[in-house]
Amino acid sequence: MKTKEDKNKFRAALLQLAFSPAPEENLKKAEAYIIQAAGEGAQIICLPELFRSQYFCQTEDINLFDLAESIDGDTVKRMQVLAAKTKTVLVVPVFEKRAPGLYHNSAVIINSDGLIADIYRKMHIPDDYAYYEKFYFTPGDLGFKSVVTSYGKIGVLICWDQWYPEGARLTALQGASILFYPTAIGWHPAEKERHGEKQRDSWITIQRSHAIANGCYVGAANRVGFEQPVSEQAGIQFWGSSFICDPQGVMLVQGSIDKEEILHCEVDLKKMETVRRNWPFLRDRRIDAYGDITKRFRD
Amino acid sequence: MKTKEDKNKFRAALLQLAFSPAPEENLKKAEAYIIQAAGEGAQIICLPELFRSQYFCQTEDINLFDLAESIDGDTVKRMQVLAAKTKTVLVVPVFEKRAPGLYHNSAVIINSDGLIADIYRKMHIPDDYAYYEKFYFTPGDLGFKSVVTSYGKIGVLICWDQWYPEGARLTALQGASILFYPTAIGWHPAEKERHGEKQRDSWITIQRSHAIANGCYVGAANRVGFEQPVSEQAGIQFWGSSFICDPQGVMLVQGSIDKEEILHCEVDLKKMETVRRNWPFLRDRRIDAYGDITKRFRD
Numbered sequence: 120m121k122t123k124e125d126k127n128k129f130r131a132a133l134l135q136l137a138f139s140p141a142p143e144e145n146l147k148k149a150e151a152y153i154i155q156a157a158g159e160g161a162q163i164i165c166l167p168e169l170f171r172s173q174y175f176c177q178t179e180d181i182n183l184f185d186l187a188e189s190i191d192g193d194t195v196k197r198m199q200v201l202a203a204k205t206k207t208v209l210v211v212p213v214f215e216k217r218a219p220g221l222y223h224n225s226a227v228i229i230n231s232d233g234l235i236a237d238i239y240r241k242m243h244i245p246d247d248y249a250y251y252e253k254f255y256f257t258p259g260d261l262g263f264k265s266v267v268t269s270y271g272k273i274g275v276l277i278c279w280d281q282w283y284p285e286g287a288r289l290t291a292l293q294g295a296s297i298l299f300y301p302t303a304i305g306w307h308p309a310e311k312e313r314h315g316e317k318q319r320d321s322w323i324t325i326q327r328s329h330a331i332a333n334g335c336y337v338g339a340a341n342r343v344g345f346e347q348p349v350s351e352q353a354g355i356q357f358w359g360s361s362f363i364c365d366p367q368g369v370m371l372v373q374g375s376i377d378k379e380e381i382l383h384c385e386v387d388l389k390k391m392e393t394v395r396r397n398w399p400f401l402r403d404r405r406i407d408a409y410g411d412i413t414k415r416f417r418d
Numbered sequence: 419m420k421t422k423e424d425k426n427k428f429r430a431a432l433l434q435l436a437f438s439p440a441p442e443e444n445l446k447k448a449e450a451y452i453i454q455a456a457g458e459g460a461q462i463i464c465l466p467e468l469f470r471s472q473y474f475c476q477t478e479d480i481n482l483f484d485l486a487e488s489i490d491g492d493t494v495k496r497m498q499v500l501a502a503k504t505k506t507v508l509v510v511p512v513f514e515k516r517a518p519g520l521y522h523n524s525a526v527i528i529n530s531d532g533l534i535a536d537i538y539r540k541m542h543i544p545d546d547y548a549y550y551e552k553f554y555f556t557p558g559d560l561g562f563k564s565v566v567t568s569y570g571k572i573g574v575l576i577c578w579d580q581w582y583p584e585g586a587r588l589t590a591l592q593g594a595s596i597l598f599y600p601t602a603i604g605w606h607p608a609e610k611e612r613h614g615e616k617q618r619d620s621w622i623t624i625q626r627s628h629a630i631a632n633g634c635y636v637g638a639a640n641r642v643g644f645e646q647p648v649s650e651q652a653g654i655q656f657w658g659s660s661f662i663c664d665p666q667g668v669m670l671v672q673g674s675i676d677k678e679e680i681l682h683c684e685v686d687l688k689k690m691e692t693v694r695r696n697w698p699f700l701r702d703r704r705i706d707a708y709g710d711i712t713k714r715f716r717d
């Protein structure tokens with residue numbers, strides 16, 4: 120039975136992992152890390168984006184749609200079993216096959232009883248050098264939402280979503296106490312030396328800002344390792360740096376740029392309450408004046 | 419005559435100043451610093467919030483409405499003369515008396531010919547310990563906007579606005595290449611040691627995030643100095659730290675926490691273009707899914 124104190128706290132963990140070209144290997148690795156994280160006390164565990172494979176979007180190849188699975192496919196089923204077994208809530212990114220020719224970059228939120236709590240489909244789809252996601256993924260049609268789980272209300276967004284304050288806001292406005300960002304971001308080898316540190320810092324900064332603006336926790340689970348699935352591409356050095364920050368944007372735990380790690384933290388709703396009381400941003404939003412946010416540009 | 423290169427660049431400056439209880443003294447100091455900044459090459463100069471007085475909102479006192487002036491009052495008139503004389507665009511915060519009993523926390527944007535380009539009225543009004551602004555200021559009714567000036571398109575928001583991604587977004591969507599945040603923020607003496615560095619860091623982070631999310635420059639002009647206008651209050655130690663960051667959120671120039679300073683930087687529209695081409699966030703906004711931003715909470 121939960122004590123009163125428990126209700127205000129839960130333990131979240133991010134898995135920062137490297138992935139091989141073999142999906143089954145990746146899935147097994149993820150399962151082993153989930154068991155370890157749960158053993159260390161994690162109640163809600165988030166995997167990196169598209170964890171079942173290497174980051175295949177470095178090239179546009181219709182054969183790679185073979186990597187996709189339906190929501191009731193093998194990956195999710197195995198994760199449902201594992202969630203129930205470990206009594207953890209799992210945030211499981213999936214390359215989702217929804218219908219022939221219709222694919223999404225999704226995340227399934229599995230409750231600690233093994234049932235699917237909800238699905239999120241990546242809303243913002245990038246397309247730039249070696250991140251050719253618009254070729255593979257139909258933009259999500261389920262919107263931004265918070266999901267009630269056994270341990271707390273969480274929000275899930277995916278990678279490119281992290282650059283959009285709107286997504287974080289809309290999710291937090293449904294009550295999430297933590298926003299998870301499963302991610303696959305790294306350096307182009309040619310840019311790393313000159314721009315690498317700035318890029319990584321911008322990535323951390325924008326996500327910490329979501330915590331600050333919304334008075335909630337934020338956790339980003341990125342992959343590590345160098346991946347070069349096709350020789351015509353220079354490859355991507357995934358920069359890890361997964362982290363969880365508190366409702367003031369203060370870094371609680373941060374991963375390395377190159378090692379596999381489990382990052383644990385405690386989400387404390389009382390701390391969230393305290394931060395929001397002291398900086399009551401939600402009180403003063405000018406909702407009467409935000410209508411033009413739905414415009415492409417105000418010209 | 420402007421060369422082609424000039425069109426893509428302008429020089430902005432922030433004044434980080436301390437203020438005395440005597441308005442005329444503050445006004446004269448501001449004038450002297452504007453002349454100095456212009457002499458050093460600044461083309462657009464931004465003053466701190468409510469620069470004509472000490473930060474009077476530490477207490478609620480109806481007599482302090484005497485500090486307010488109309489837009490065609492002495493302060494703006496003198497600044498208009500100075501703008502024309504120095505050929506600078508000035509961002510001039512004003513405690514605006516609009517009508518008897520109707521006051522705003524405003525900023526007048528004066529063009530380099532001395533004419534008023536536009537007025538911004540602070541949209542988000544705070545109210546917390548020693549920042550009793552809801553007592554003094556009616557929330558702005560002019561919305562968020564970019565202003566065309568002789569040297570470039572700029573946006574002006576004020577202090578508490580800086581915590582709201584919506585205000586930055588709406589302003590940037592009208593084309594501003596830099597967002598100015600005249601500010602009056604500092605430490606409560608009792609909190610400084612324990613929370614001070616975290617608070618200042620959150621303040622910097624959220625504003626850098628506006629630069630990143632919108633691919634534009636951001637400049638925050640804060641005051642310095644300890645002010646204790648009423649003995650019943652512990653006073654505020656204004657933390658300076660004024661800064662300008664680039665469209666990737668990289669710090670270009672940053673002031674001390676306790677000294678009067680002029681902070682210069684060059685705003686380069688080509689750099690803005692480059693950053694936005696590499697990280698094309700504006701391209702991928704899900705304007706079809708942002709409607710609920712105008713809700714107070716999504717419960």
